[in-house]
Amino acid sequence: MTTRIHPPDPTPPHEPDEEQLPCGRLLSQVWADWEEGVTDTHLPDCLHCRQAVEELDQLESAVRHLRDDVQENITVDAASLTERVMDVVRLELRPGRPLPLGEPDENMWIMESVAARTLRAAAEQVPGVRAGSCRIPPEAAHSSRLTVALDIHVPLAATDLQYLAEEVRHRVRQAAEELLGVDLVGIDIRITDLVDEPDTSAKGHGR
Amino acid sequence: MTQHPALTEELTVSVRGVPGVAFLKPGITDSLRSILRQSGRNGRVTPSPAGLKVSRPGGTGPWVIEVQIVTRAGMRVLDATRATRSAVEACLAARFPTDATHITVTVTGIV
Numbered sequence A: 001m002t003t004r005i006h007p008p009d010p011t012p013p014h015e016p017d018e019e020q021l022p023c024g025r026l027l028s029q030v031w032a033d034w035e036e037g038v039t040d041t042h043l044p045d046c047l048h049c050r051q052a053v054e055e056l057d058q059l060e061s062a063v064r065h066l067r068d069d070v071q072e073n074i075t076v077d078a079a080s081l082t083e084r085v086m087d088v089v090r091l092e093l094r095p096g097r098p099l100p101l102g103e104p105d106e107n108m109w110i111m112e113s114v115a116a117r118t119l120r121a122a123a124e125q126v127p128g129v130r131a132g133s134c135r136i137p138p139e140a141a142h143s144s145r146l147t148v149a150l151d152i153h154v155p156l157a158a159t160d161l162q163y164l165a166e167e168v169r170h171r172v173r174q175a176a177e178e179l180l181g182v183d184l185v186g187i188d189i190r191i192t193d194l195v196d197e198p199d200t201s202a203k204g205h206g207r
Numbered sequence B: 001m002t003q004h005p006a007l008t009e010e011l012t013v014s015v016r017g018v019p020g021v022a023f024l025k026p027g028i029t030d031s032l033r034s035i036l037r038q039s040g041r042n043g044r045v046t047p048s049p050a051g052l053k054v055s056r057p058g059g060t061g062p063w064v065i066e067v068q069i070v071t072r073a074g075m076r077v078l079d080a081t082r083a084t085r086s087a088v089e090a091c092l093a094a095r096f097p098t099d100a101t102h103i104t105v106t107v108t109g110i111v
Helices: A027-035 A047-073 A078-093 A112-123 A161-180 B005-016 B028-036 B077-095
Strands: A098-101 A108-111 A130-135 A146-155 A184-195 B021-024 B052-055 B063-071 B101-110
Touching (some): A027 A047, A098 B077, A108 A112, A112 A130, A112 A161, A112 B101, A146 A161, A161 A184, A161 B077, B005 B021, B005 B052, B005 B063, B005 B077, B077 B101
Parallel strands (some): A146 A184, B063 B101
Antiparallel strands (some): A098 A108, A130 A146, B021 B063, B052 B063
16 A cells, blocks of 8 residues: 555644633633733633633743752753753644654654654764754655755864765664664755854754 | 543553553643643542544544654654554454554654
């Protein structure tokens, strides 16, 4: 069988998981409006929306408190912690596109952002390389044939960019096969910048 | 809120026991509100995992099971996903051997 029988809709009107408050508004929209300072006459009068906003405030307070505790007590990268928490929140609200896994009739999927994170991390195993944008569009609708388009920054001192790109390609293919179980039909590497020194501060984020 | 609590609970236990599965996708709204959700039975809090949806459109059609999992980094994602699908299939086959099923498994994270 070569076609999938029930692919997830990549562009639903809103995620089916998204919670709709009893007043009819989407929780994500209420939160987004609150964060962006958008106000209307509904919020002050709606118990459900006000409760939702209060819960978001509680979450933010908890994160801030945790960050402050970390700063006071131990030397952990608090910015990284906050970033990871926000990653979870972003993924929850905007999970991205599903990519096919396995055989078409198995109806299995992996979110593009999850696969891209693994492949970025693999690329950054090559010394001095930092991964940027990583997109994995299927070759055709419902196709299991995937091609990766990966942007990287490499050291200015690198003498053989072709070799470096091949090294990155090898790592990415290996990770796709061994960590994800995905066969890539193409890996397009684009060197978007040459940097003076390897920036190790952001390495390993794998985002 | 699921309309098939017994099957949902059975599938939840089954999927959580699959090697390579870290947990079912937790909805952040569930995380925020889990303490407010009481089952009404013995005051026990009933988690309602965002990562598992059970439905049967029309009441007589195929069972539609949508599973969203976070896998462990130590195991190949494809293998964990396939094992999850097999676990769900086995669970349904034991309970409803003659019913048609439609199962979707999606990986939403790796930890």
